[in-house]
Amino acid sequence: MTVLVINSGSSSIKYQLVDPESGEAIAVGLVEQIGESSSHIKHTYEGVKHEFDETLSDHGEGLRFVLHLFDTIGPKLSEAGIVAVGHRVVQGGRHFDGPALITQEVRDLVAELAPLAPLHNPANLRGIDVARDLLDVPHVVVFDTAFFQTLPEEAARYALDREIADTYAVRRYGAHGTSHQYVSRKAAEYVGREDLKQIVLHLGNGASVSAVVDGEAVDTSMGLTPLEGLVMGTRTGDIDPAVIFHLHRVAGMSIDELDDLVNKRSGLKGLVGENDMRAVWDMANGGDANAREALDIYVHRIVKYIGSYAAVMGGLDVLTFTAGIGENDDLLRAEVIARLAPFGVTLNAETNAIRGDEIRKISTDESSVTVLVIPTNEELAIARQAMDVVAGL
Ligand code: AMP
Numbered sequence: 024m025t026v027l028v029i030n031s032g033s034s035s036i037k038y039q040l041v042d043p044e045s046g047e048a049i050a051v052g053l054v055e056q057i058g059e060s061s062s063h064i065k066h067t068y069e070g071v072k073h074e075f076d077e078t079l080s081d082h083g084e085g086l087r088f089v090l091h092l093f094d095t096i097g098p099k100l101s102e103a104g105i106v107a108v109g110h111r112v113v114q115g116g117r118h119f120d121g122p123a124l125i126t127q128e129v130r131d132l133v134a135e136l137a138p139l140a141p142l143h144n145p146a147n148l149r150g151i152d153v154a155r156d157l158l159d160v161p162h163v164v165v166f167d168t169a170f171f172q173t174l175p176e177e178a179a180r181y182a183l184d185r186e187i188a189d190t191y192a193v194r195r196y197g198a199h200g201t202s203h204q205y206v207s208r209k210a211a212e213y214v215g216r217e218d219l220k221q222i223v224l225h226l227g228n229g230a231s232v233s234a235v236v237d238g239e240a241v242d243t244s245m246g247l248t249p250l251e252g253l254v255m256g257t258r259t260g261d262i263d264p265a266v267i268f269h270l271h272r273v274a275g276m277s278i279d280e281l282d283d284l285v286n287k288r289s290g291l292k293g294l295v296g297e298n299d300m301r302a303v304w305d306m307a308n309g310g311d312a313n314a315r316e317a318l319d320i321y322v323h324r325i326v327k328y329i330g331s332y333a334a335v336m337g338g339l340d341v342l343t344f345t346a347g348i349g350e351n352d353d354l355l356r357a358e359v360i361a362r363l364a365p366f367g368v369t370l371n372a373e374t375n376a377i378r379g380d381e382i383r384k385i386s387t388d389e390s391s392v393t394v395l396v397i398p399t400n401e402e403l404a405i406a407r408q409a410m411d412v413v414a415g416l
Contacts, residue, residue: 024042024043024044024104024105024106024410025040025041025042025043025049025103025104025105025106025406026040026041026043026105026106026107026108026109026405026406026409026410027039027040027041027100027105027107027108027109027154027158028040028041028108028109028110028111028402028405028406028409029108029109029110029111029150029151029154030110030111030147030150030401030402031082031110031111031146031147031148031149031150031151032143032146033142033145033146034055034056034057034058034059035053035054035055035056035057036053036054036057036082036085036086036089036150037052037053038051038052038053038089039051039052039402039406040093040098040100040103040105041402041403041406042406043403043406043407043409043410046400046403048402048403049068049098049103050066050067050068050093050097050098051066051067052064052065052066052067052089052092053065054079054085054086054088054089057079057080057081057082057084057085058079058080058081060078061076061077061078062076062077062078062079062085063075063076064076064077064079064088064089064092066089066092066096068096068097068098069097073092073096075088081149082149082150082152082153083153083156083157085153086150086153086154086157087157090157090158100158105158105160106160106161106410106413107160107161107162107163107409107410107412107413108154108158108160108161108162108163108409109122109162109163109164109165109405109406109408109409110125110147110150110151110154110162110163110164110165110405111147111164111165111167111201111401111405112133112143112144112147112148112151112164112165112166112167113140113143113144113147113166113167113168113198113249114136114137114139114140114143114144114166114167114168114196115133115136115164115166115167115168115169115196116132116136116139116168116192116196117172117192118132118136119132119164119166119168119169119172120169120172120173121169121408122163122164122165122166122169122408122409122411122412123163123164123166123412124161124162124163124412124413124416125151125155125161125162125163125164129164130148130151130152133147133148133151133164134148139192139196139247139248140248142248142286151164161409161412161413161416163408163409163412163413165201165404165405165408165409166200167197167198167199167200167201168196168197168198168200169200169201169204170197170200170201170203170204170233170240171195171196171197171200171203171233171240171243173239173240173241174195174197174240174241174242174243175241178195178241178242178243178335179194179195179196180194180195181193181194181195181246193247194247195243195245195246195247195251196245196246196247197231197233197240197243197245197246198229198231198245198248198249199225199229199231199233199245199249200240200243201401201404201405201408202223202225202345202346202399202401202404203223203225203231203233203235203240203243204240204404205399205400205401205403205404206223206225206343206345206397206399207221207223207233207235207238207240207343208238209382209397210223210341210343210395210397211238213382213384213395213397214340214341214393217237217238218237219235219236219237219238219340219341220234220235220236220333220336220337220338220339220340220341221234221235221236221339221340221341221342221343222234222235222328222329222332222333222339222341222342222343223235223343223345224325224329224342224343224344224345224349224359225345225346225349225399226253226325226344226345226346226347226348226349226352226355227256227346227347227348227349228255228256228257228298228347229249229255229256229258230252230253230254230255230256230260230346230348231243231244231245231249231252231253232244232252232253232325232328232329232332234332234335234336236336241335241336242332242335244260244261244328250285250286252324252328253321253324253325253328254290254291254317254320254321254324255290255291256290256291256292256298256299256300257286257287257288257289257290257291257292257293257298258285258286258287258289258290259285259289259290259293260290260324261324262285267281267285270284291303291317291321294313294316294317294320295311295313295314295317300347300348300352300355303317303318304318304352304354318355318358321355322355322358322359322362325359326359326362326363329342329359329363333366339392340392340393341392341393341394341395342368342392342393342394342395343394343395343396343397344356344385344394344395344396344397345396345397345398345399346399349396350396350397350398350399351378353375353376356370356375356385356394356396357370357372357375360375360385360386360394363392366391366392367390367391367392368386368390368391368392368394369386369387369389369390370385370386370387370390370394371384371385371386371387375396380398381398382395382396382397382398383395383396
């Protein structure tokens with residue numbers, strides 16, 4: 024049995040055909056630049072990557088082309104035992120604390136939540152609508168916010184006028200929840216204990232951190248939107264909101280320009296002109312002082328969150344690194360751990376240098392905190408959740 028996992032962006036469709044039981048990604052692909060003069064498509068099956076340039080004017084044409092690739096390159100979906108489609112949706116508001124079978128009501132709720140995630144939910148919905156038209160199997164939505172519905176009010180509520188906050192649904196919803204849930208469960212399995220105080224650092228192009236006690240999220244760095252928290256590829260993360268008013272007043276920037284500035288032209292990109300951490304390291308190693316400073320700012324923010332979440336939880340048992348930077352950047356991990364030395368956290372330099380897809384412990388046996396690297400797998404987590412929903416039908 025397989026599940027087709029779809030992550031639909033504003034001009035892209037990422038997909039994976041997953042065997043939820045074995046965890047195998049049977050076919051993986053990406054359609055980019057939908058709606059532009061030429062769209063780029065990659066489809067990988069049986070270890071061979073096939074690439075195409077086509078004109079695909081909308082998500083419907085994009086998905087039709089993907090289905091044609093499954094038919095011609097393989098695997099044929101009818102023969103691959105597809106039992107569900109799992110859709111990633113960024114914002115589930117307070118309605119969803121787990122995956123949901125897509126009905127008209129669920130679809131309309133996702134649409135209704137668009138004002139809370141204007142960059143994401145409408146794009147997610149486009150993928151849902153075209154996939155429901157083209158694939159006659161149950162469709163399931165898996166929300167990025169669901170894992171954080173357990174946040175206590177003291178963490179989720181901003182100290183904002185209560186009536187305004189409640190009227191406009193302004194609160195901390197978090198994001199990357201599928202990854203934080205998957206990784207924190209893997210960490211508990213690895214350690215062999217459920218009763219743990221954990222911090223998960225999801226460091227990818229987007230970056231977030233969560234505090235998890237006994238398997239339940241108690242705090243997370245992303246807020247109303249994925250803008251808050253850590254320094255990211257192109258987002259500021261935490262910033263004094265008054266910076267926005269200030270720039271509006273003194274630089275005459277409009278709300279849309281400021282939205283673009285803090286979401287797309289800041290973070291590592293804003294600091295050094297590159298949003299890829301590898302490029303930042305190359306610049307820093309070449310003597311670029313701004314790049315070295317950007318790394319320091321990045322690490323400083325992470326350490327600040329680790330300290331505050333350890334205090335909030337009253338201790339820390341396991342600290343886990345995941346996602347593109349967390350899984351691959353041993354130097355950055357070493358810099359973070361070095362700053363935790365006063366608290367008895369010590370790095371095992373040998374295991375930290377290992378590359379691979381395996382879970383690994385990168386702290387010494389004497390370390391006060393177990394530090395792990397756990398590759399995240401959001402597609403597999405979505406496939407398994409979709410499978411659970413279908414099994415309950
Ligand atoms: P993700 O969003 O999880 O796919 O992560 C993507 C990011 O991971 C890229 O933008 C890079 O900054 C980062 N990345 C991938 N490989 C490495 C590496 N070997 N060293 C440092 N950063 C990396």
